[in-house]
Structure formats: structure tokens, C-alpha cells
Amino acid sequence: MPGKRKKTPSGWTTINCPMCTTNGQSRPDTRSRGGFRFVDGMVYHCFNCGFSTSYKPGRTFGKKLVGLLRGIGVPDNEIRRLQLLAIREKENNPQEEEKPKRKVSWKEIQLPKGSKPLIEIIKQDTPSEDAIWVYKHIIDRGLDHFGDFYWCNDTYLDLNRRFIVPFYYNGATVGYTSRLIDNNKDKPKYFTNSQPNYMYNMDVLSKKRKYLIVVEGVLDALSIDGLAVLHNKLNQMQIDLIKEFDGEVIVCPDRDAAGSTLIDQAVENGWSVSFPPWQDHIKDCADAVKNYGQLFTVKSIIDSRVNNKTKIEVLRKIA
Known part of the structure; x- marks a missing residue:
């Protein structure tokens, strides 16, 4: 990508968005509000004008993607070459039939005024x-x-x-x-x-990784790059979405009575439950990261996971 860009800790590669003036803004972006994320393809979103587009292997180029490529300075002959490659890839490598995923969507909202x-x-x-x-x-x-x-x-x-x-x-x-x-x-x-059925950091469900750590709160999830259910109980839609993750699901509940419901749901769905040997004053993942650091916290969650129903019932009583 040409021009000034930087990588954020949350995984975005940011640039000055080239689409702002064609999407209702009075002047060009100069504060790097456009961002790319590359997870099993590409997602682009501008946090100033709201323009967004995406691409995944096996798909052809849409008009919005072509417009973005032109906006960042990709020559038309190179865009045509990439379009042909995408068409050939789709024809030569038909996608394997996947089990249908639940279609979910949420309306886009604005952060509080002046954020x-x-x-x-x-x-x-x-x-x-x-x-x-x-x-x-x-x-x-x-x-x-x-x-x-x-x-x-x-x-x-x-x-x-x-x-x-x-x-x-x-x-x-x-x-x-x-x-x-x-x-x-x-x-x-x-x-x-928050909108119904949403879970914080849902993009993690599409990441190719061995473990998915499910927690209750937002700060717990962002501290370890996990998935936060935002409550202490999952509904059926959320359970079905988690089941689409291609790896081992580990539930790490808060160390209080409210976390008991999540443990029950983990057992019902065949997920692992983790009871890390943290000190008594550590109540959740965010506290653990504050005291032990991110790497140790994540490793302790993975190392302490249990998938046996009887062991889970015993450990929940003494944890």
C-alpha cells in the first residue's frame, strides 16, 4: 500500500482514507482513519466516512473494492490483472461445500458524540x-x-x-x-x-487458531484476545455461533457465583472449562493480566483446561 501507514495493536493497518470526499466528507482524511484487516482475506473500513468493503479468496472483485484500489493508487491495468486472477482462482479452485453458517448482522452505530x-x-x-x-x-x-x-x-x-x-x-x-x-x-x-446476540471480539471466531477462550467481560476478552459473551449466560444463537469455531473452545468464567451458569453451558455443549490456579484476589482474566502479564495468563488458562464433566463438577466446588 502506498503512502503513510501504521499497524495498530488491535490488528488494523491504517491509512488516510481515499474515499472520504466521495462519501459525504467535506475534506480528505489526514488522520489515518481508514483501516485494513487481513484475516482469511481482507476487510477495509473507514472510521471517518463509514466506507467499507472486503475480499475473500474464491470471490470476484466488487465495485467498492475496485474503487478503493483506484483510490490508493493502483493502476487500472493492475486492477484488471488482479480481477482476472480472482476469476481464475474461483473457476479453478471451487470452494468446498461448507456447512451453512448462521447469517447474523447488526446495524452500524456511532460512538458517543466527539469520541x-x-x-x-x-x-x-x-x-x-x-x-x-x-x-x-x-x-x-x-x-x-x-x-x-x-x-x-x-x-x-x-x-x-x-x-x-x-x-x-x-x-x-x-x-x-x-x-x-x-x-x-x-x-x-x-x-x-449492545445489540441482541452480539459478542465482543466476534472476529476471533474466524481466526485460524487452536483455542478460543470464552470469557464474560469486555476487558477480560481484550486483555487476552478472547471472546466476551457480555453476560453470564449464552442464548442459543450465541451458542451456535461459537460452535462454528474450528478449534477447541475453553470457557474461563469469572470466579464468582454468576460464572456458574457459563460452566453449566460449557458442560452441556462439550466445551472445556478452565480453573487457573491464580491467587485468591484475582477475580477474572483482566485482573490476571494486570498481575501476571498476558502471556502467563493465557498459558495458565490453556494448561488448566478440563473437559471431563466429573472433574469440572469437583473443581467448580473448590475453585
């Missing part, structure tokens, strides 16, 4: 004091390796004292959660805008 990437705000000459305290909280929790936090200065629902985590699906923003940094029992810790 901007937190790291961009922190790099300003005079960032907001609230933004500084929010970022310090993230560092203290050991989550600063994750670069996709947002922030806004709106005092409604104390958003200026929260960090915002976007919910994505196929490159589009479909929800978010915001976490309060202050210890105030009179205010809700989380304010979440």
Missing part, C-alpha cells in the same frame, strides 16, 4: 486532565497494549471519566461499552450500547 482515539488525545500538547487520568487508569490495569480505546469530553453519564471500547463486526462499529475509572458505588461502572 476520538484516546492515544491521539494524549499525544496532544495540552490534553484534557480527565483524558490523562483515564489513560493512567488503563496503564494501571495493564491494558495499555490495547490501542483501540476512545474518549470524549462529554459529562453526560460521566463519559469524560470513562474509556470507550468500540464493538466491531466485519469492520463496522456496531456498539460500544464505556468503563468508569472512579470508585463511586452510586454510579454504574459500565454503560453499554
Whole structure:
């Protein structure tokens, strides 16, 4: 890809989006709001104008993809060559018949008004004091390796004292959660805008990996690149989506009474359950990463997984 680009911790390769002025924006993007993700193909999404397109092997090029390629400076003769290659690949390598996957979709939404990437705000000459305290909280929790936090200065629902985590699906923003940094029992810790059946970090279901770690909360999932169910109980649609993962599913519930329901569902569906030997004050994956680091936490979850129903019943009573 030509021009300035950078790789974010969450897996996006960002560029100045070439499509903004043709999608309702008054001026070109200069803040690298366009992003590519390459997982079993390519997904492109602009977080400024909302333009999105994708490509997977075995498919031909659509008009939006051709427009994007022209926008980033790919010559027409090269685009035609790539189109022919895609057609030949589709003809010569017909896709194996796959079991039908459930069709899911969620409407695209906007983050709270004025939301901007937190790291961009922190790099300003005079960032907001609230933004500084929010970022310090993230560092203290050991989550600063994750670069996709947002922030806004709106005092409604104390958003200026929260960090915002976007919910994505196929490159589009479909929800978010915001976490309060202050210890105030009179205010809700989380304010979440989530659509039915959605699970945080759903793109992980399509990744080619050996294990899928299923957890309850967003911070748990982003700390270990797992899948968060956002509640302590899965519905049937979510169970069916998880079953499409081609690997071993490991449920790592919170260490409280609420986590018991997820354990029951893991047993019912033949998934593994992990009871890592963490210290008593460690309540979930996010706490574990804060205390032990990401690598040790993930390894301890995998090493402590159990798939035997009797062993699970015993361990849940003593964990």
C-alpha cells in the first residue's frame, strides 16, 4: 500500500482514507482513519466516512473494492490483472461445500458524540486532565497494549471519566461499552450500547487458531484476545455461533457465583472449562493480566483446561 501507514495493536493497518470526499466528507482524511484487516482475506473500513468493503479468496472483485484500489493508487491495468486472477482462482479452485453458517448482522452505530482515539488525545500538547487520568487508569490495569480505546469530553453519564471500547463486526462499529475509572458505588461502572446476540471480539471466531477462550467481560476478552459473551449466560444463537469455531473452545468464567451458569453451558455443549490456579484476589482474566502479564495468563488458562464433566463438577466446588 502506498503512502503513510501504521499497524495498530488491535490488528488494523491504517491509512488516510481515499474515499472520504466521495462519501459525504467535506475534506480528505489526514488522520489515518481508514483501516485494513487481513484475516482469511481482507476487510477495509473507514472510521471517518463509514466506507467499507472486503475480499475473500474464491470471490470476484466488487465495485467498492475496485474503487478503493483506484483510490490508493493502483493502476487500472493492475486492477484488471488482479480481477482476472480472482476469476481464475474461483473457476479453478471451487470452494468446498461448507456447512451453512448462521447469517447474523447488526446495524452500524456511532460512538458517543466527539469520541476520538484516546492515544491521539494524549499525544496532544495540552490534553484534557480527565483524558490523562483515564489513560493512567488503563496503564494501571495493564491494558495499555490495547490501542483501540476512545474518549470524549462529554459529562453526560460521566463519559469524560470513562474509556470507550468500540464493538466491531466485519469492520463496522456496531456498539460500544464505556468503563468508569472512579470508585463511586452510586454510579454504574459500565454503560453499554449492545445489540441482541452480539459478542465482543466476534472476529476471533474466524481466526485460524487452536483455542478460543470464552470469557464474560469486555476487558477480560481484550486483555487476552478472547471472546466476551457480555453476560453470564449464552442464548442459543450465541451458542451456535461459537460452535462454528474450528478449534477447541475453553470457557474461563469469572470466579464468582454468576460464572456458574457459563460452566453449566460449557458442560452441556462439550466445551472445556478452565480453573487457573491464580491467587485468591484475582477475580477474572483482566485482573490476571494486570498481575501476571498476558502471556502467563493465557498459558495458565490453556494448561488448566478440563473437559471431563466429573472433574469440572469437583473443581467448580473448590475453585
